Amino acid sequence: MNIIGEILEVNGIKKRVAGILWDEAEIRLRVKELAKEIAGDYRPILKQYPDKNLVLVGILNGVVPFLADLLRELSKYLPVDRLRYDTLAISSYGQGTNPGELKIEKDLKNPISGDIVLIVEDIIDTGYTAVYFKQLLIHKGAFDVRICTLLIKVARKEHEIEPDYIGFELRENLFVVGYGLDWADLCRFLTSIAYLEDL
Numbered sequence: 042m043n044i045i046g047e048i049l050e051v052n053g054i055k056k057r058v059a060g061i062l063w064d065e066a067e068i069r070l071r072v073k074e075l076a077k078e079i080a081g082d083y084r085p086i087l088k089q090y091p092d093k094n095l096v097l098v099g100i101l102n103g104v105v106p107f108l109a110d111l112l113r114e115l116s117k118y119l120p121v122d123r124l125r126y127d128t129l130a131i132s133s134y135g136q137g138t139n140p141g142e143l144k145i146e147k148d149l150k151n152p153i154s155g156d157i158v159l160i161v162e163d164i165i166d167t168g169y170t171a172v173y174f175k176q177l178l179i180h181k182g183a184f185d186v187r188i189c190t191l192l193i194k195v196a197r198k199e200h201e202i203e204p205d206y207i208g209f210e211l212r213e214n215l216f217v218v219g220y221g222l223d224w225a226d227l228c229r230f231l232t233s234i235a236y237l238e239d240l
């Protein structure tokens with residue numbers, strides 16, 4: 042599937058898929074490496090706390106492909122009876138408001154109290170979303186909360202939070218789509234991570 046050069050148009054705004062940053066094979070390899078790193082860190086913790094489970098909390102919708110791939114890789118290295126996942130969805134209040142003002146669109150299915158939680162995000166830009174979720178899950182009584190993000194925009198230095206696990210660093214301030222990430226809900230299905238240019 043060659044998506045490069047495709048023009049996207051939403052509400053009169055046009056963008057072009059300008060190039061691929063990471064292809065399917067590179068993403069697969071990085072997810073495998075991340076899973077090994079994460080499993081290595083959590084194996085002793087799960088051993089130390091035999092009554093606690095590791096719950097991956099994915100932030101919808103962008104995280105779906107990454108969450109699915111990461112979970113299946115993790116299940117190769119961690120005890121299968123100790124691994125769970127749940128999802129949360131949020132949205133910003135209105136348009137052009139303070140990016141810190143978020144509301145929950147879909148809450149967790151199960152109580153998280155006492156669990157070892159790994160928040161799984163698609164991308165961290167300012168970090169507001171990640172900070173909000175970390176506080177929310179601590180408030181809900183999670184025993185331990187860490188953050189894993191597929192991508193982080195390092196060009197933006199506003200980050201209030203350093204994620205514990207990072208898939209890829211985006212050094213330039215590009216807008217990216219694919220592997221779950223979207224522009225106006227487009228391009229989530231791409232197997233690679235591409236960047237857009239304004240037209």
Ligand code: IMP
Pocket residue numbers: 103140162163164165166167168169170171215216217218222223224
């Ligand atoms: P933050 O709260 O500023 O860290 O924003 C994170 C959220 O903004 C992500 O969960 C995405 O939904 C969205 N976002 C930020 N940058 C991009 C991008 O380049 N492509 C797609 N979505 C993005």
Ligand code: MG
Pocket residue numbers: 101102103163164
């Ligand atoms: Mg998102």
